[in-house]
Amino acid sequence: MKRFLIVLAALAALPAWAERNALPTGMPAAYQSECGSCHTPFPPGLLSAADWKATMAGLEDHFGTDASLDAKSAGAISAWLETNASRRIQAAGKPPRLTTTAWFKREHREVPTKAWQDSRVKSAANCAACHRGADQGRYGEREIDIPGIGRWED
Amino acid sequence: MRPYLLLLGLAVAPSLWAAGPAQFIAEYSAQAGAGFTADAARGKAFAGKNWGVSEKLSSCTACHTENPRNPGRHAVTGKTIQPLSPAVNPERFSDPAKVEKWFKRNCKEVVGRACSPAEKADFIQFVAGAQ
Numbered sequence: 540m541k542r543f544l545i546v547l548a549a550l551a552a553l554p555a556w557a558e559r560n561a562l563p564t565g566m567p568a569a570y571q572s573e574c575g576s577c578h579t580p581f582p583p584g585l586l587s588a589a590d591w592k593a594t595m596a597g598l599e600d601h602f603g604t605d606a607s608l609d610a611k612s613a614g615a616i617s618a619w620l621e622t623n624a625s626r627r628i629q630a631a632g633k634p635p636r637l638t639t640t641a642w643f644k645r646e647h648r649e650v651p652t653k654a655w656q657d658s659r660v661k662s663a664a665n666c667a668a669c670h671r672g673a674d675q676g677r678y679g680e681r682e683i684d685i686p687g688i689g690r691w692e693d
Numbered sequence: 694m695r696p697y698l699l700l701l702g703l704a705v706a707p708s709l710w711a712a713g714p715a716q717f718i719a720e721y722s723a724q725a726g727a728g729f730t731a732d733a734a735r736g737k738a739f740a741g742k743n744w745g746v747s748e749k750l751s752s753c754t755a756c757h758t759e760n761p762r763n764p765g766r767h768a769v770t771g772k773t774i775q776p777l778s779p780a781v782n783p784e785r786f787s788d789p790a791k792v793e794k795w796f797k798r799n800c801k802e803v804v805g806r807a808c809s810p811a812e813k814a815d816f817i818q819f820v821a822g823a824q
Contacts, residue, residue: 576769602769603800668771670719 561585562676564614564621569612570619571674577604579673583623588687591620595663597634638663651688659686714779714786714821721817724810731811737821739812746805753803753816761823777820786817 561582562570574580583591595617598606608616631640643663650669654660661667667673669691672682683691718731740753749755749768756774757765761782765774779785786792800808808816 577767578772604769604802659766659771661766662769665771667773 558679559680560676563619565619565622567615567619568610570616573606573608573612574616575674577606578662578664580676581664581666582676582678583620584625585628585640585643586620586624586631586635587626587628588621588624590631591617591624593633594635595620602634629681636664650685654685654688659688667681712787712789714757714817715785717789717792718814718817718821719809721814725814729814731814731818733819733822736815736817739816740819747802750802752798755803761806761820778823779821780787780823786821 561581561584561587563583571580586594594601595613598608601607607613627638628642631637637643649661654669655663657668666678668674669683669685670678671684672678678692685691700809722729722731741759742759743751745751755768757777761778763778764776767770767774774776775784779787796808796813800806800812
């Protein structure tokens with residue numbers, strides 16, 4: 540029964556990307572200005588709460604860079620990330636990368652290899668290269684435009 | 694006297710201090726000491742220098758490009774970075790806390806140490822004057 544409900548929940552969540560904002564309400568301003576300065580402000584719902592906790596605990600040595608920030612902003616960001624974290628997505632490695640989860644790979648399996656290798660994309664974590672509304676939390680299909688390939692029609 | 698007042702202003706109210714590139718240049722020049730004059734050519738050489746500290750982030754221009762009026766691209770994440778030129782992007786060099794934060798972070802990564810006030814003044818002179 541539990542499993543059935545989970546599957547149902549997963550299905551129900553599918554079409555929602557077009558309408559839903561992946562940066563839920565209550566986002567601290569510092570999330571955009573800090574966590575959105577070097578890369579896309581990632582959707583909290585694509586990592587588990589434990590993985591966000593681990594990410595926030597290791598900001599001084601964050602993928603080779605120092606992303607540490609003042610305690611007040613860090614606290615507000617952690618609380619918001621953990622509240623809106625995924626309950627389905629599994630542990631995403633050390634350090635956690637949402638781009639390595641089974642969910643992410645499945646969702647992107649139809650994206651051609653050459654798109655990932657384009658110099659304008661550079662990294663799978665460069666969501667905004669293809670999702671033109673990513674900085675504002677919008678991942679609907681109508682806003683997908685892949686460098687070198689163009690608009691995405693399913 | 695004037696630089697001294699600016700310095701005082703920065704020390705007292707860093708977050709309230711509304712500034713432009715000229716104030717930053719004056720402030721850092723004052724810190725650099727008597728007789729220092731910021732120089733755009735030195736700033737350009739500084740920005741383009743390969744410091745040999747980080748392979749991917751070898752120079753400031755690795756992310757900000759050689760022309761401060763152009764948008765840059767983060768050398769690791771690929772994210773577009775808005776132009777550093779305050780003529781093109783008026784938000785630049787207006788918030789002392791932000792400017793100091795990024796000098797600290799980027800200098801450590803690229804140069805391997807903090808940048809000196811003289812280097813900061815030269816860098817802004819170059820960026821603000823870019824045509």
